[in-house]
Amino acid sequence: MVQDMIIKDRAEKAQDHADDCVIKVRGLHNQFGSLVVHHDLDLDVRRGEILGVVGGSGTGKSVLLQSIIGLHKPNAGKIEVAERDQALLSDEDKKAARREWGVLFQEGALFSSLTVAQNVQVPLREYFDLSPRLMNEIAAYKIAMVGLPAHAGPKYPSELSGGMKRRAGLARALALDPDLVFLDEPTAGLDPIGAAAFDQMILELRDTLGLTVFLITHDMDTLFTSCDRIAVLAERKVIITGTIEELLAFDHPWVREYFHGPRSRAAQKARHRAE
Ligand SMILES: Nc1ncnc2c1ncn2[C@@H]1O[C@H](COP(=O)(O)OP(=O)(O)OP(=O)(O)O)[C@@H](O)[C@H]1O
Numbered sequence: 368m369v370q371d372m373i374i375k376d377r378a379e380k381a382q383d384h385a386d387d388c389v390i391k392v393r394g395l396h397n398q399f400g401s402l403v404v405h406h407d408l409d410l411d412v413r414r415g416e417i418l419g420v421v422g423g424s425g426t427g428k429s430v431l432l433q434s435i436i437g438l439h440k441p442n443a444g445k446i447e448v449a450e451r452d453q454a455l456l457s458d459e460d461k462k463a464a465r466r467e468w469g470v471l472f473q474e475g476a477l478f479s480s481l482t483v484a485q486n487v488q489v490p491l492r493e494y495f496d497l498s499p500r501l502m503n504e505i506a507a508y509k510i511a512m513v514g515l516p517a518h519a520g521p522k523y524p525s526e527l528s529g530g531m532k533r534r535a536g537l538a539r540a541l542a543l544d545p546d547l548v549f550l551d552e553p554t555a556g557l558d559p560i561g562a563a564a565f566d567q568m569i570l571e572l573r574d575t576l577g578l579t580v581f582l583i584t585h586d587m588d589t590l591f592t593s594c595d596r597i598a599v600l601a602e603r604k605v606i607i608t609g610t611i612e613e614l615l616a617f618d619h620p621w622v623r624e625y626f627h628g629p630r631s632r633a634a635q636k637a638r639h640r641a642e
Pocket residue numbers: 399402404422423424425426427428429430431
């Protein structure tokens with residue numbers, strides 16, 4: 368009963384935002400030498416949703432992320448973020464656009480020679496000329512926002528656990544109050560309790576800050592508990608984007624094996640228990 372209500376609520380929410388896309392990718396083609404990673408790939412990310420991106424190893428999830436955020440120049444195709452064609456932006460416009468999103472790279476990707484607070488301040492320094500006191504206050508606020516204790520601020524990344532590093536990376540990604548956040552395998556390598564806590568935090572931050580989240584993951588629990596829709600990469604494109612229920616009903620060999628395998632069944636059971 369509760370589960371049906373949650374599914375209905377998610378479906379209605381997804382429908383509400385169906386036409387309001389923060390990211391639109393059309394006809395994306397990426398190729399390295401003779402290796403075609405993406406061909407004619409389309410993807411929509413709707414405002415306010417958590418979109419999970421899954422696919423086998425090497426299907427081009429990270430290259431897709433890098434193409435959207437401008438770290439990789441595609442061979443062909445159009446990428447719009449907030450209705451702006453990324454290929455047509457001047458360098459100045461690109462810098463302004465980058466302010467609107469935050470990225471959490473794999474394992475946090477913190478600068479090892481900087482403390483957590485200094486890491487969070489890196490994007491602030493790039494865009495603003497703020498007093499040290501204000502910078503410290505903003506860093507402390509972001510650190511608290513991701514559930515880290517205040518004493519994590521002066522610590523170096525090497526002094527943090529894996530879960531704390533991810534949170535610190537997320538605090539840095541949120542430094543400029545972005546509308547859109549990209550997360551590349553945020554729970555990889557975390558213990559199940561740490562991973563579940565991170566998933567919960569992403570949901571809460573999305574709800575309180577109104578974020579749109581592009582989330583690459585292999586984590587079944589994350590897909591079942593956090594994602595409104597899931598995009599599946601296979602055969603060099605996105606073969607389906609849909610809710611978990613739509614994916615469970617989708618007839619494709621990789622999707623079947625992935626979403627009906629033992630890990631998926633365990634994640635489904637865990638979700639039913641939580642509900
Ligand atoms: N700069 C590059 N030069 C050459 N080949 C690349 C480059 N970047 C990625 N590739 C290749 O493109 C393919 C897709 O890589 P990508 O990292 O996007 O896969 P992925 O889906 O994120 O994989 P995983 O789940 O294992 O992280 C791989 O075969 C990879 O070797």
